Amino acid sequence: MATSSVKRVKSSKSSTPKKSAGATSKARSTKWVYLFREGRADQKALLGGKGANLCEMTRLGLPVPQGFIISTRACNAYFEEKGLPRDLWPQVLKALKSLEAESGRTFADPSNPLLVSCRSGARFSMPGMMDTVLNLGLTREVVQALAQKTGNARFAWDSYRRLLQMFSTVVLGLEAHPFEAELARRRAFAKVENDSGLTAETLREVAELFEQLVRKETGADFPQDPLSQLRLATEAVFRSWNSKRAVDYRNASGIAHDLGTAVTIQRMVFGNTGPTSGTGVATTRNVTTGEQQLEGDYLLNAQGEDVVSGTRTTRPIRALADDLPALAAQFSKLGVKLEKHFRDVQDVEFTIEDGTLYVLQTRDAKRSAQAAVRIAVQLVKERLITRDEALLRVTPDHIDAYLHPQFEPKARKAAVARGDLLAKGLNVSPGAATGAIVFDPDTAEHRGGKDKQAVILVRAETKPDDVHGMLAARGILTSRGGRTSHAALVARQFGKPAVVGISALEVDAAHKRMTINGRTFVEGDVVSLDGATGEVFAGEVPTVVPAFDDPALLTLLSWADEVRTLGVWTNADYPRDAERARGYGAEGIGLCRTEHMFFEVERLPIVQDMILSATEEERYRALSKLLPMQRADFKGLFEAMHGLPVTIRLIDPPLHEFLPSHDKLLRDVVNLETQLKVTGPNVALAERLAREQRLLTAVENMKEANPMLGLRGVRLGIHFPALVRMQVRAIFEAACEVKKAGIAVYPKVMIPLTALESELKFTRAILEDEARQVIHEQGVKVRYQFGTMIEVPRAAVTADQIAQLAEFFSFGTNDLTQMTFGISRDDAETGFLLEYLDKGILPENPFAHIDEAGVGRLMELAVKKGRQARPTLEVGICGEHGGDPKSIAFCHRLGLSYVSCSPFRVPVARLAAAQAALTS
């Protein structure tokens, strides 16, 4: 195998001139190979992230072992030409020469050998790419010379056995197990805990055994020619670009398949030469908490992956000050320099060779949400970045994480150390949860709902029939499904932490059992999940809700407020929601749904009486009972909002929603009739029966084929003016009362579902008359507005006419989306919508992100026409889209006045609005 590959190198070289002149000259003009000193940080596309940053560090004069990079272009050429481009290898040999000159060592020269590592590195770091191979260039001959030259036989044989092991598993694709098993056997025999305790003699024996293993498995010798080692490793890196894992990952994260990976060939430095050598990884700040101190681990007398592989217990980076004080000081200085240059927290790999520090890699460090926020603010204070940059570095998800439970960081770390991290799935709905697993929705509902236990519902996938169980569970796990699966959609909608698509999970619902990465769990066993990261743990991992009053978060959000032009309001029905939202920074209430208040236990019978009333008088009596209740509701909202706008939507849903279902009434009537027969004359029962019968008749009379498009919204107010009159009276009585108490008020009365200018004309006249009357009675001046929702396409299209009568617009994008698509959301999201997303008929759920091409066009038209007619027209959005960053950016572009979202989305919306202002 090895020899044939060497031949291929030579023959391709000698055959070059035979090829057509055109092809050759075209190929000649391509530069495939770059020395570290020839590249820079902004060439990540060509040199890969790892390579480009090595070049940048070289330019900075940092101690980087030198090397060269074979470009991503070469990777693409490799696939096109089904082999290395013919003029590539000469360029590699030339770069190698330059490396030899620089280091004073020669590749493949036993008397003074140069060894190199071969590292993969695409533009974005991604799983599935080839693991790094260290110590390339060692052969049976070189290893002996190296032992003699360094006087360190242990080091030489340790390096060789590592090369044999890494090359065989990574490049030749042999099973890792026999190699590991042999080492384990040797450790047991020598009674040592880790490989650093094995002697030179043992390592030599191990190396020889590994050589035999290669011969046995591949039928060829382990390549004893350094150049062919290099070439085989290079090709293996290229091939790994199309490994299944890499391809799957790119598909899942929308990364193009033609970016290619680069190959970095770098002179080896050795952390395994003795006690003043070592290797480690550290971040320049704590990336869990954001604290300003180095965080990381290292090992003395170790090489490469030893630190992350967990075979030896690492030492925390602060211990370096005891082990090698001069190096510790040098390393922290280096960290500062890197942060200054890259203007962000860095994740640094380093190696110490006989007391000399080398940097092997640097990149922007991954961080927790909390650390992201704190670090962004710190960097501004340190003048490394601007406020605008800080606002763009934090994501809406980072802000969102502050509003959900998270694992307690120490507990999570301990769980990882215990080996309890079971798997990672898709992180589809943020928040951490811990609880006992159950395998069916009814048990979840029973235990989670009635018994208030913490349960986690585990399913292969969820269906509409499972929703009651999902609601009662603290979290949801599924083995199948993606980001738009039923489980994901429902979980996000209800704010349930969820991890889906966990391929390592096998659910055996019939036997109430699941297996995950070889471990079996039965009903009642405790697991924990983090829907923000996709992690699943065995056992309980305690959760905490991060403090929203984190000074860094408040600072960052105050910067966002300075930048954004969109207002951020909230949808709140109750004073407690309004207060919470104000605490999160809401500047008004964009939607208060009055009908929610009608559903409360003590009110529902009165609402039903109102609906059932046969005469105006009866109706009036019921309404006057509701009036003080609604007044109290609105008073609370006005008090909570202290003069900020409070938009109150008049009753919207069809009245039958306040009545029991037809089926239930029918059953009740039959039951009562039978009971009466048994008991004989009974006044109480007879009265109940009469009421149920009246309800039944009312329901039958009100039955509509399409209630969503029936008697609701403004139509209901026109049909039943007394009801909306009562609401308006309650609003203005409350406003006057609060104003009299010395608190400013600003009510905005919002009429739902308008389609026609004439509807508004009719209804506003009645309502404003009522408002004026109240203001007159109370003798206080109240500033107020009448406006409408824009949720019927006709209203959007005739917005100029509508604006004659509406002082403000608010897009109800849930209904507007339903009516524009002609899709009922409830039916779609539990049914065919999933299929549409799966088949790519819809690129995304239009109820989650505004459909800009359709619904968005209607909105655009409405804004334009509305403001033509009334230049000061305030236009907001109160549909669920108001809390979605992508939709918020769209609203910013449309020039809306504000977005209104649920209290928990307010902080997210503040950042998203700022980002929209900064990027559009």
Ligand code: ADP
């Ligand atoms: P990964 O992307 O998996 O981190 P790396 O290419 O960064 O892979 O390398 C794996 C390990 O090998 C790291 O610890 C790195 O520092 C080390 N390493 C890579 N090249 C060299 C080298 N030339 N000399 C010493 N150590 C190296």
Ligand code: MG
């Ligand atoms: Mg690395």
Ligand code: MG
């Ligand atoms: Mg609506």
